[in-house]
Amino acid sequence: MDIRELYKSYKELDGKTVEVQAWIKNLRAQKEFGFIEINDGSFFSSVQVVYDNTLENFERVSKLYLSASIRVKGKLVLTPNNKQAFEIKAEEIEVLGDSTADYPLQNKRHSMEFLRSIAHLRPRANLFRAAYRIRSLAAFAIHKFFNEQDFIYVHTPILTASDAEGAGEMFQVTTLDIDNPPRTEDGAVDYSKDFFDKPTHLTVSGQLEGETFAMAFSKIYTFGPTFRAENSNTTRHAAEFWMIEPEMAFMDNNQNMDVAEAMLKYVINYVMENAKEEIDFCNQFVDKGLIDRLNHVRNSNFERVTYTRAIEILKEHEEKFDVKVEWGMDLQTEHERYLTEQIFKKPIFVTDYPKDIKAFYMKLNPDNKTVAAMDCLVPGIGEIVGGSQREEDYAKLEKRINELGLDMDSYTWYMDLRKYGSVVHSGYGLGFERLIMYITGIENIRDVLPFPRTVHHCEF
């Protein structure tokens, strides 16, 4: 029986013999009795096991090290006056695997840096048990949300021969011998000898491929790893992270925002309902305002404000900012947070950005200056979702690609979507780790990723 089951049905198990296999989280051996906290990871709370320390067959137990694995058989007894609702009075304790005195994850405060250096053990620590279970539930909630609305889940490719979106620096992927690559007659690297007969990279976005599926299924989403080879050593950037990218035919930018808002609320609701213990832990030890903040988001109607209006508002508070506010600028985190935290005091969508600071594929507005983009900003974190309506007009899209000097040949297939039955369509991207940081209050992206990959760091 696992500990989740014990917690689910301990009332019915009162007085019954139960058997559990788990790891030792804490052990106190007193003169007469020993107390062991055990956990098998199936439930956030541990179970207390009490054993008679005077009995010879428990002699070895008192000498076990932290994280040893044991099998316990004993009677479940309700303990209504204790912190925990029940305990197990041990009849048998079998040692499955002992641990050692130098087990690195002792019950004391460790620095986050140290814990990152033992990424293979840190999932056993409470903070990470909370973070990774919330991560798992949030991933499921996203799949469930889109499945209930008949979106098709598409595995867009990770390996790509084009830097089509230009969203960031890319990693190159190769089977050539870098020390001594094959060369053509004129001395260039001979990529016809590479695995794919040409240079290939890791994807920075599945959006463009996703659009091809939206033109067949109407509503699709991607959810997969994405890569940026950016040399930015911050608490919010990782070289490898997971992204969700829905794409919807027959939907404009307003409907796009409706979906994004519904999705965020759905995931937060799902996690709060299914990870109560973990959220309580984060609220207590990571971010004291967490539950209030999440409740606020669940119950708010997200505000929608144009970029142009947002700039006007920000100008009224110009003295607050390091970076001067001007129409045409990219909003900085300080501006984004001021808008969502101080002005609107709730999540907002900023829409209709200047075309020059947004990607080529975004739908040009009738003013010819702005595009039908939207960024969702939330208190405490800033941007969490970015998206837009896509330019569905062949001629306008062609013009924009040429204006920006992009290589039209790389976009033939993308242009085809505007040639064979083009329709209004929209989509957005959600950085999954940002969402988890938001839901847990954890401030460093390295601590919500199982094995973070950042510049200079690729361990395990």
Place this chain on the structure above:
Amino acid sequence: MDIRELYKSYKELDGKTVEVQAWIKNLRAQKEFGFIEINDGSFFSSVQVVYDNTLENFERVSKLYLSASIRVKGKLVLTPNNKQAFEIKAEEIEVLGDSTADYPLQNKRHSMEFLRSIAHLRPRANLFRAAYRIRSLAAFAIHKFFNEQDFIYVHTPILTASDAEGAGEMFQVTTLDIDNPPRTEDGAVDYSKDFFDKPTHLTVSGQLEGETFAMAFSKIYTFGPTFRAENSNTTRHAAEFWMIEPEMAFMDNNQNMDVAEAMLKYVINYVMENAKEEIDFCNQFVDKGLIDRLNHVRNSNFERVTYTRAIEILKEHEEKFDVKVEWGMDLQTEHERYLTEQIFKKPIFVTDYPKDIKAFYMKLNPDNKTVAAMDCLVPGIGEIVGGSQREEDYAKLEKRINELGLDMDSYTWYMDLRKYGSVVHSGYGLGFERLIMYITGIENIRDVLPFPRTVHHCEF
């Protein structure tokens, strides 16, 4: 309203005005009436739209090309005597985006090779609409299966600095300039200048990292892309594919097989219940025996047979095989298929393989010759799942790593799992594309992947 909703509630909509946006799948304009089949991808079957070809405002409609997008407003009428249960009598037809005469996906038989060359358009063809919707549902079913049993979904890393499993050829990932890489004093490539300060590759398996999480949460699974740089141009190999890898603490190889069997049945049931139209299509046009085969799997108890016994059985039919049967050999596809198709006539697990043909981490049996491995073989395809109990004994695992001449330094963190509370644990891998091939009857892995990456091919 989307077409799925129309099919769900057409009886209640009889005589009512409905509005649909979709693409033209077929168009026949006769003297008095025009007939358009439209589909928006939300449902497998199309909807027939009838319009009065004598009316001036429909003049343009008859000249539309295949795949043009339109908005139709009209009255839904039940047609109990026709193949389709209802049709729409058009009152308004708005052209959203026309197509062209040379639209590549005309309504005729195309070769699979040609369709692969238009991978951005083929999701609009019936076969691929079936395949990709089944793929999406199967992915959801896998998440649902594990979620219902409280498994934690772990995103194991794609970028890795170790070739720990040695499961196959790897792709190198780099930000160095391959044409002119930085060199150390002694002329070697200076990887301290690479993004991660050392050579990195794309993962071939998340298992070892997955095990670290199983030691914290008991039951975990991965579901993500995996890479093999193998130069094998077959119908079953892709350079990029998706894999599911559950890992379970406190479970032996028998329980491992229980989970694998339950998972396969769960996914097949889920797809058959939720993609009836798509499965019917595959049964009719891809593989006539498909539904019988899937039903057989759902209703069979998978047989379990040791490798040693399987060899004995195969020897009795030695004349049937190209490759001679001997204890110690790796089973070939011909042997696997003979066992599951001819001998047992249902899915089987072959267990306890010779240690020398299996990976270093597999649990050594008391006979010292075999390991507690298991492969699941299914009729029509052969191996679909491969897994094992893992060696939890520190000394035995260490001995095996040394015997095989592997670099112990790379495994320090993996060995730690046997040092700090080791427990019996097991897991397996399921190639997701193989599963989709199995459920659809599609024979080439290129046709169940959205944008297949195979040797020499990385388009879109």
